[in-house]
Amino acid sequence: MARIAVMGAGMGAMAAAARLAVAGHRVVVYERTDTYGGGVRRLARDGFGFDTGPGLLTLPAVYRDLFVKTGKEPLEDLVGLVQVDPSARHLFADGTEAALPNASRAGVVAALDEALGGGAGGRWGDFLVRAREAWDRTRRPLLEEPLWPDWQVLTGKEPYPAVPHKRLLRTRRAATLAEIGAWELRDPRLTALLAGYALAYGVDPATAPASAAVLPYMEHAFGTWYVRGGTRELARAVYERCLARRVEFVFGAEITRVPVADGRAAGVELADGTVAGADFVVGSRPWRLGGLVEGAPYGPGAVAPAPEDRFPGRMVVCLALRGARDPGAAHRTVVHSADTEGELDLFRHGTPPGLPTVRVDRPDDPALRPDDAHESMVLTATVPAATRYDWGAPGVADAFTERMITAAERAVPELRERVLWREVRTPLDTARETGATGGAVPPPALAGPRGALHPANATGTPGLFAVGGWSHPGGGLPHAGMSGALVSGLIVEGPDFRGSQ
Structure with a gap:
């Protein structure tokens, strides 16, 4: 039995901790805040409840596998998983709208043809077929295997597999999402639809590799799911599974150093000077590991950690509303911006968009409202990290909130008149809760020449591993769970571990 110290109680870290405990190891999780879940948080006030992190789940099979491998009770016995239908309603800048069925390519094609006309659904359907090929080519090596030295x-x-595009005397193939939109989808609304998936993950659609087509494919192929009571309930279930497997949690414990003895990680040192010995250390945020361990945790030839604040964050507005929820309302509505170029300034110049794309979540969940005469709603927009934009300046957050509400009123008329109160959460709140520099949110790993990878789970320091959204295979709830499975496999089975099954 090995002693294993885990830094942080995020979703990836807890997924690793539960698996390692089941393998017979003594696992202690050190979390600097007073709770678990990382960015998967809940705001509760006056009988209202709000997800302030991810509001929906894709690829629930990742967490089903976690619960199958760590105990007798399956995931569905512990949380309520519901497929939302439609997966999302989309409002485009020209006033057209489309509600896309959940996990149905044929249904999505028909809905887009009816809403947009001109063969739009067929073009999107053909795009999904190509996206599936990209998924099949990359799923195993990019998501389910450790990041190999090669x-x-x-x-x-x-x-x-981009479609050849003739331009002047040259034949080209799309290398970015933006080029897929322009050359293959050929409709500004379909282009906005595609870009919206990238923005939701904090990825710049203008420079994202064509392989980012897997992001919408995951939703269409595997469905979009809601956890009853909010996504925080998923975090609770994982935490309780850890406790059931005798994982120990120490909250309010900030790690300041990872001691090294005989060339390998030997434990963790806390801010109060306490040193806890360990045979293995599972860290989070590889960018920070470089300041905690002697030497460079990632050597020459490895994927080096990128500064976290080069990536964007999220603005979340929680609205407590008077009046009943419209029974026909979609769970999620995406209100697409009319200023697509201005919106991309958040990546280019670190300035928030004047007209943001806003995701409006309206869960039909009695657990999140005091009674049926009220409604809880969450607005989310992708914004620059706090190190690139001063979210703490007087009036800045409120001014951007007003722009988000203005956008949301396209989906929910007279929204302002219904607001009882609101809570605004900027990247500064994300930084406080997760420790990520500037409150940035990690994107998923993407393959291809223009792709971006995250540092490997096994570092250059023996006994030291990295887990969570800032390490392989990147950000997002499913990816965090995959990261936990990979770290557990590398520790339990050693360097010959070939990946999750």
Whole structure:
């Protein structure tokens, strides 16, 4: 039995902790805040409840596998999982709208044809077929296997089979999402639809590789799911599974150093000077590991950690509303911006968009409202991290909130008149809760020449591993669960571990 110290109680860290405990190891999780879940948080006030992190779940099979491998009770016995239908309603800048059925390519094609006309549904359906090919080519090496020393093969050939496009005397193939939109989808609304998936993950659609087509594919292929009571209930279930497997949690414990003895990680040192010995250390946020361990945790030839604040964050507005929820309302509505170029300034110049794309979540969940005469609603927009934009300046957050509400009123008329109160959460809140520099949110790993990978789970320091959204295979609830499975496999089975099954 090995002693294992885990830094942080985020979703990936807890997924690793539960698996390692089941393998017979003594696992202690050190969390600097007073709760678990990382960015998966809940705001509760006056009988209202709000998800302030992810509001929906894709690829629930990742967490089903976690619960199958760590106990007798399956995931569905512990949380209520519901497929939302439609998966989302989309409001485009020209006033057209489309509600896309959940996990039905044929239904999505029909809905887009009816809403947009001109063969739009067929073009989107053909795009999803190509996106599936990219998914099939990258799923195993990018998501289910450790990042091997020859990781460059993932950034070689573009896995998305783009359609040849003749331009002047040249034939080209789309290399970015923006080019897929312009050359293959050929409709500004379909282009906005595609870009919206990238923005939701904090990815710049203008520069994202064509392989980012897997992001909408995951939703269409595997469905979009809601956890009754909010996504925080999923975090609670994982935490309680850890406790049931005798994982120990120490809250309010900030790690300031990872001691190294005989060339390998030997434990953790806390801010109060306490040193806890360990045979293995599972860290989070590889960018921070460089300041905690002697030497460079990632050597030459490895994927080096990128500064976290080069990525954007999220603005979340929680609205407590008077009046009953419209029974026909979609769970999620995406209100697309009319200023697509201005919106991309958040990536180019670190300035928030004047007309943001806003995701409006209206869960039909009695657990999140005091009674049926009220409604809880969450607005989310992708924004620059706090190190690139001063979210703490007087009036800045409120001014952007007003712009988000203005956008949301396209989906929910007279929204302002219904607001009892609101809570605004900027990247500064994300930074406080997760420790990520500037409150940035990690994007998923993407393959291809223009892709971006995250540092490997096994570091250059023996006994030290990295887990969570800032390490392989990147950000997002499913990816965090995959990261936990990979770290557990590398520790339990050793360097010969070939990946999750």
